[in-house]
Amino acid sequence: MSWWIQLLACGVAAASFSVLLHQPRSTILVSSVVSILGYSVFLLLKQSTLAYFLASLLIGLCCELAARLMKRVATLFVTGAIIPLVPGIGLYRTMRFVVDGEYSRAVQTGAATLLGICGIAMAITISSVLFSAFWRQNAKKRGASC
Amino acid sequence: MDSIITTLDAVCLASQLILENGGETYRAEETVERMCQGLGIPGVDVLALPTGLMLTLTLEEDKTISRIVRVHSRSTDLNRIDECNDISRKVAAGQMTAAEALNALREIKRPRKDKRALLIAASAVTAASFTVMLGGGWTEFGVSFFCGALVQWVLTPLGKMKVPPLISSMIAGALTTLLAxxxxxxxxxxxxxxxxxxxxxPLLPGLATTNAMRDTIRGDLVSGGARLGEAILSVMMLAAGIGLMLSMWGGGLK
Structure with missing residues (x-):
């Protein structure tokens, strides 16, 4: 499959997952576009642990920005947008190795999967903390609050 | 001026809704504080946990009123969080009284008719698209489409039968593997x-993990730890379901 089909699938998946989570309609498109952006960064960085972190950071920042602009809660955008990065394939491979009795490979894959998840969670947290610290200073001038 | 009980009801209901529908604990606490500010309550102390909520309102010098709210079920419904947030913002800005807010919140809490067909279709499309994204071809797309639809079809009644989420996680993992x-x-x-x-x-606890990290980093250690435990357990149950089915298949089920 060529890269553009993968990215298209990523966007469709993020959008339909948003429907599954009862996301408000007006926010679904944003989630989908942001997820494509994040996933292309992830692919460009060769799917390393750092790629998980940087791609999630990009997604987090975009979603926080969108939340401020549309005056919505950032969680609405992040939940749908981040899901393509979650390492489901790593989890499956870990389980496969466990079942086959290849424990050293299972531990190796499992650790990489865990690091990926930690990277995602850290990035989302950092983007939200950074944004709220930075935005609060400007909010008084604009009279907006989020 | 609203009666104090109405105020208390509205505030409790708002944060309870947020906790029940997948919101962060700090958001529940912030909502209470913001609403109380808008309604002119001089002092408020609130502690939200994933499983419950405690709050004390200080009315005058030596007059306080407290309430504990238990949160039994937790699922994800972002639309409800969005609507709650909208109401709390209006209350904070003084555009809504406590009684109006309470009515609006009750409207949100009312169980909605789930469009089941839409959810099943969304689940099928999600699973199938992720399969293509992870390198599958059109055959894999088709198989995954059926997996997603059937898993959602089974999960909805399980949720209604009040099967614990961890158990349905395991069932979903096993079912997906079996179908594949x-x-x-x-x-x-x-x-x-x-x-x-x-x-x-779609079954991985992505929201729970990020919420757990966010709570921990903000200093809500109890909520963060609890949510992290929940997320890890739910991944392990899912993995156990997959592993169980894989080994049964390898061990002669075929």
């Missing part, structure tokens, strides 16, 4: 890896 393995018998040349990993993507 059956798919390899029906259709030739199915690569099972993208099918299973694509189909379990």
């Amino acid at each position: 393995l059956l798919g390899t018998m029906v259709v030739d040349n199915v690569n099972i890896e993208p099918v299973i990993s694509g189909a379990i993507m």
